[in-house]
Amino acid sequence: MLSLPALLALVVAPVIGSFLGSLVLRLPTHQPLLLARSACPHCGHTLGPWELVPLLSWLVQFGRCRHCHGKIDRFYPMIELAALAIAGGAVAVVPPEAIGWTCLLGWTLLALALIDRRAFLLPDVLTLPLLGFGLAATTALAPDDLPDHVIGAALGWGGFALIAAAYRALRGRDGLGGGDAKLLAAGGAWLGWAALPAIVLAAAVLGLLEVGMRALAGHAPAADEPIALGTWLAVAIWVLWLVGVPMVGMIGPSGL
Numbered sequence: 001m002l003s004l005p006a007l008l009a010l011v012v013a014p015v016i017g018s019f020l021g022s023l024v025l026r027l028p029t030h031q032p033l034l035l036a037r038s039a040c041p042h043c044g045h046t047l048g049p050w051e052l053v054p055l056l057s058w059l060v061q062f063g064r065c066r067h068c069h070g071k072i073d074r075f076y077p078m079i080e081l082a083a084l085a086i087a088g089g090a091v092a093v094v095p096p097e098a099i100g101w102t103c104l105l106g107w108t109l110l111a112l113a114l115i116d117r118r119a120f121l122l123p124d125v126l127t128l129p130l131l132g133f134g135l136a137a138t139t140a141l142a143p144d145d146l147p148d149h150v151i152g153a154a155l156g157w158g159g160f161a162l163i164a165a166a167y168r169a170l171r172g173r174d175g176l177g178g179g180d181a182k183l184l185a186a187g188g189a190w191l192g193w194a195a196l197p198a199i200v201l202a203a204a205v206l207g208l209l210e211v212g213m214r215a216l217a218g219h220a221p222a223a224d225e226p227i228a229l230g231t232w233l234a235v236a237i238w239v240l241w242l243v244g245v246p247m248v249g250m251i252g253p254s255g256l
């Protein structure tokens with residue numbers, strides 16, 4: 001039997017995903033944010049309410065426009081599915097009182113990961129609220145841990161030097177924006193200071209894997225081509241939140 005927060009998270013997830021898709025596409029270009037796309041990019045047919053229902057509309061229409069049968073970009077259904085998977089992960093792993101916070105973390109990280117991947121950008125309007133929400137979540141879920149998480153946020157910001165060094169080792173040059181420091185600070189706010197080395201290490205390993213995979217596929221990134229480390233920081237924070245860090249005890253909500 002699903003708890004009320006679990007049910008709510010699963011029901012709103014595709015709608016949130018649809019909004020996140022709009023955020024990911026429009027935030028880097030400073031376009032006004034709308035709930036979702038409004039017209040078919042092929043024939044200009046204005047989409048009715050039923051054609052805007054997240055996920056279902058795409059499934060029912062077999063990924064094609066009802067009018068011109070043009071292929072609908074898979075970006076929206078994919079991000080709607082990702083938002084649903086995040087809610088599913090939260091429901092499966094954390095206790096009901098932590099589901100809302102966990103979804104908030106996961107959905108924000110999803111947007112950040114995709115924006116960094118597409119535009120090499122981690123907007124302050126996402127990273128700074130995420131930091132604040134991390135401290136708020138700690139206050140709500142494990143108030144005794146708050147000092148550790150405040151220190152985590154401060155050290156994460158300072159840990160910029162550390163990930164900058166990791167990036168230099170990875171790419172042989174400087175390539176980090178201040179957004180990475182703010183995202184790491186948010187990670188510290190959610191997970192506590194003790195998780196910071198694990199976040200940085202996991203992100204560096206994932207970034208290294210990406211370079212390796214691309215090299216294997218014959219697309220080794222050029223020396224001056226940036227790697228979106230923020231994407232891997234986001235993945236690392238999400239995974240560490242869900243599993244906790246066994247070495248230093250449970251940091252995430254699973255340790256409540």
Ligand SMILES: [Zn+2]
Nearest residue numbers: 040043065068
């Ligand atoms: Zn069309």
